[in-house]
Amino acid sequence: MSSHDSQVDQGKSRKRRQAERIAERASVRLGPTLVKIVLLGLLDAFSVYSAFMLAARRSWYFMAAVIVVALVINWIYWQQGHLAAKYLTPGLIFLLIFQLFAITYSAYISFTNYGTGHNGDKEQAITSLLQAASTKVPNSPSYTVTVVQCGKDLGFAIANDDGEIQVGNAHTPLHQVQAASSDESGHVSKLPGCQVLDFNDLLSRQDEVTTLAVPLSSDAKQGQLKTSDGQTAFVYKPSLEYNRAKDTMTDTTTGLVYTDRGTGAFVAEGDKELKPGWKINVGLSNFTSVFASKQLRGPFGQVMVWTIEFSVISVASTFILGLFLALVFNEPRMKGRKIYRSILILPYAFPAFLSALVWSGLLNEKFGFVNQVLLGGADIPWLHSAGLAKIAILVVNLWLGFPYMFLVCMGALQSIPEDLSEAAKIDGASAWQIFRLIKFPLLLVSVAPLLISSFAMNFNNFNLIYMLTQGGPAQTGTGLNVGSTDILISMVYKIAFVGADKNYGLASAFAIVIFAVVALVSAIGFRASKSLEELN
Amino acid sequence: MVNQTQTQALRTAPSPGRSIGPSRWTRAGLWFRRTGWRHLVGIVACIFAGFPILYVLSASLNEQGTLISSNSMFSSVSWGNYFQLFHMPQQPYGNWYINTIVIGLLTAAMSVFLGALAAYAFSRLRFTGRRVGLLALILVQMFPQVLSIVAIYLLLDTLGEISPTLGINSRLALILVYLGGALGTNTYLMYGFFNTVPKEIDEAAEIDGAGHVRIFFTIILPLAAPILAVIALLSFIGTVSEYAVASTVLVSPEKQTLAVGLYDFVSQKFSQNWGLFSAGAVLAAIPVVVVFFFLQRYIVSGLTLGSVK
Numbered sequence: 001m002s003s004h005d006s007q008v009d010q011g012k013s014r015k016r017r018q019a020e021r022i023a024e025r026a027s028v029r030l031g032p033t034l035v036k037i038v039l040l041g042l043l044d045a046f047s048v049y050s051a052f053m054l055a056a057r058r059s060w061y062f063m064a065a066v067i068v069v070a071l072v073i074n075w076i077y078w079q080q081g082h083l084a085a086k087y088l089t090p091g092l093i094f095l096l097i098f099q100l101f102a103i104t105y106s107a108y109i110s111f112t113n114y115g116t117g118h119n120g121d122k123e124q125a126i127t128s129l130l131q132a133a134s135t136k137v138p139n140s141p142s143y144t145v146t147v148v149q150c151g152k153d154l155g156f157a158i159a160n161d162d163g164e165i166q167v168g169n170a171h172t173p174l175h176q177v178q179a180a181s182s183d184e185s186g187h188v189s190k191l192p193g194c195q196v197l198d199f200n201d202l203l204s205r206q207d208e209v210t211t212l213a214v215p216l217s218s219d220a221k222q223g224q225l226k227t228s229d230g231q232t233a234f235v236y237k238p239s240l241e242y243n244r245a246k247d248t249m250t251d252t253t254t255g256l257v258y259t260d261r262g263t264g265a266f267v268a269e270g271d272k273e274l275k276p277g278w279k280i281n282v283g284l285s286n287f288t289s290v291f292a293s294k295q296l297r298g299p300f301g302q303v304m305v306w307t308i309e310f311s312v313i314s315v316a317s318t319f320i321l322g323l324f325l326a327l328v329f330n331e332p333r334m335k336g337r338k339i340y341r342s343i344l345i346l347p348y349a350f351p352a353f354l355s356a357l358v359w360s361g362l363l364n365e366k367f368g369f370v371n372q373v374l375l376g377g378a379d380i381p382w383l384h385s386a387g388l389a390k391i392a393i394l395v396v397n398l399w400l401g402f403p404y405m406f407l408v409c410m411g412a413l414q415s416i417p418e419d420l421s422e423a424a425k426i427d428g429a430s431a432w433q434i435f436r437l438i439k440f441p442l443l444l445v446s447v448a449p450l451l452i453s454s455f456a457m458n459f460n461n462f463n464l465i466y467m468l469t470q471g472g473p474a475q476t477g478t479g480l481n482v483g484s485t486d487i488l489i490s491m492v493y494k495i496a497f498v499g500a501d502k503n504y505g506l507a508s509a510f511a512i513v514i515f516a517v518v519a520l521v522s523a524i525g526f527r528a529s530k531s532l533e534e535l536n
Numbered sequence: 537m538v539n540q541t542q543t544q545a546l547r548t549a550p551s552p553g554r555s556i557g558p559s560r561w562t563r564a565g566l567w568f569r570r571t572g573w574r575h576l577v578g579i580v581a582c583i584f585a586g587f588p589i590l591y592v593l594s595a596s597l598n599e600q601g602t603l604i605s606s607n608s609m610f611s612s613v614s615w616g617n618y619f620q621l622f623h624m625p626q627q628p629y630g631n632w633y634i635n636t637i638v639i640g641l642l643t644a645a646m647s648v649f650l651g652a653l654a655a656y657a658f659s660r661l662r663f664t665g666r667r668v669g670l671l672a673l674i675l676v677q678m679f680p681q682v683l684s685i686v687a688i689y690l691l692l693d694t695l696g697e698i699s700p701t702l703g704i705n706s707r708l709a710l711i712l713v714y715l716g717g718a719l720g721t722n723t724y725l726m727y728g729f730f731n732t733v734p735k736e737i738d739e740a741a742e743i744d745g746a747g748h749v750r751i752f753f754t755i756i757l758p759l760a761a762p763i764l765a766v767i768a769l770l771s772f773i774g775t776v777s778e779y780a781v782a783s784t785v786l787v788s789p790e791k792q793t794l795a796v797g798l799y800d801f802v803s804q805k806f807s808q809n810w811g812l813f814s815a816g817a818v819l820a821a822i823p824v825v826v827v828f829f830f831l832q833r834y835i836v837s838g839l840t841l842g843s844v845k
Binding site for chain 2: 032049053057059087088090091094098099100105114328333334335342343344346347348349350351361362402403407456460463489496497504508511
């Protein structure tokens, strides 16, 4: 009896414990709420900090953006409901900042002349022009200077004949200081709060010392002191003079007058430009020059055609080889299929940027394996002749891309029911007919979207081109830094970041054009394959 | 086994003369027509696929370390290049390696998490702008980040003035930039997979009193593990291979990734640095290849799922 009771009790308490556990799980738990408070707290702290920093820099738009975003995020997460927003916000924030904002900003840059020589606003350009254009004043008196470091900045200290000592650096003109002393040679030996550079310091910081210019007084026309040896300095004055009323720059040595003609730089007769200029809005001129300027239209057209050839041939060749191998291996009686498959997908598993570099070694003209061993010491310029480089790129991309197509086709083939081909066989169809009329159309239905995305991927296959040929061999006689194998995206990268003349505006204009092309091609492709119709 | 193949061969053999009992030659011919030629094709394809990798392995073990000496494959075997790799003051290979792994793993983990959150919303919740949102995601991800690289550079330059940890030459900033692409294709693939997880399961959990957070973490995520693994791997491989953005953001050598460091290293003195580069490439590829083969099954099913969906 009693034992039975205790059994019932035990059963009850087990059930109660179970119920409690479920109730506990169902109720709002402390953990997630704490996590939420901590994360939002961190975010708010960072937002407030950034807002202050931006206010200090007077970037009002950015400050407003930060505050609005922070408020919206807080509102979303402290509200009941709005579940979808709660799940979408984390990813969307990154998407908004680093994709959408970046795209919009690219669009904005594409309407400017931003790039080397056009980096800042007009005031910055004027200041740096005046500073850079300083020449030594003829018969300038020589000053005995001591190079000193006060805080982070290097400066000059000068003792004049009366024993007064003056100090100045690039930002503050020479001014008198107390409690300093100089030795008999006229060099300053002690300066409170500053360190006197000795000979070794001067040697190791030669570049800094020789570029240092210290204004003589707050009036810029008085000129600046510069030294070439860290011992003696001379007066330098700007050879340019800015006339604020007329908005012109005059070269005092030649008398040439440079005016602002709205091109983002001071220009004189004969289109002589002063560098640096400044950033201006150039409207559609980057876009029109892509299509209309003779210098750009030619290279752009070539690159465009090659990009399309490259993407189409790459997709087709990898698909054909992948499909062929999938058909070959789609035979249950064949032994060792797993081993073959493991080896065949090696190129897909090996990081792509390394593969391209390895291939550039294999195809090296003088020392590469292909020329030296396979072709017995031939001198074939695989990567240095326009035509061969294109072929090399296509072969390497075939190597890189066929395993993916092989895997996809294997999967797709196996999902096609066997009885379809059995039935066709009974009706007397040949193997080729079964493939052409039954398997291939079915396969295409499932593989078509992948072919489109593979096209888009190859269209922007920066790594392969840049690592294998760097877009080379170079084409001479074009207005742009483009080679014969450059595709659009590597061209954009090179215009923006490679070489001495960086043109951000033009690069961004190209980027927008490329985006339009890819979006258009993909839209047409997706429409054709109707793959998006399944979204519901 | 032999019997089975024989009978199968007999059944389909058209000529009546052979059905009496095939001679050794005709049997070999049959074998060749049936599967033998497939092996031939397979061997040729395997040489094409495997040779460059075998070559880089041999070059990494070649102690002379030049491009031309690497042509005589496996003529000398030493680990010298691998040791020297970690003793180059100008090229901190160890740092590159750690940077790549850390940046790759963090980006992959965060991408999967952010993508899964969004995919959950698209798959399970009904809200206005859902369909448009999905289409917009696909459209936006067609604009590769390399194209907006100028804007990203300028954006980070500005951010760096607020806080240097988010500016140019910051590894964290690079991760954040990569996370800009965390939605897009990832969400689309996961959305397809989440749809195949029966809704009844989370409805049952909801009746039992589980909240949406709980359903997401304890039901959806574990059930979708295969696709999460695929996305994580693809994202990891993509991040490891990425050159253009990384080379723009990461300036100083000790902060760079393998793609940036190794490329700059090998492009400086191409034919002399070959052995070292090869050793670096082999070490760099090992984690990716190992994980790839480990997850191979999921990748194949994930790829075809994404395509058939």
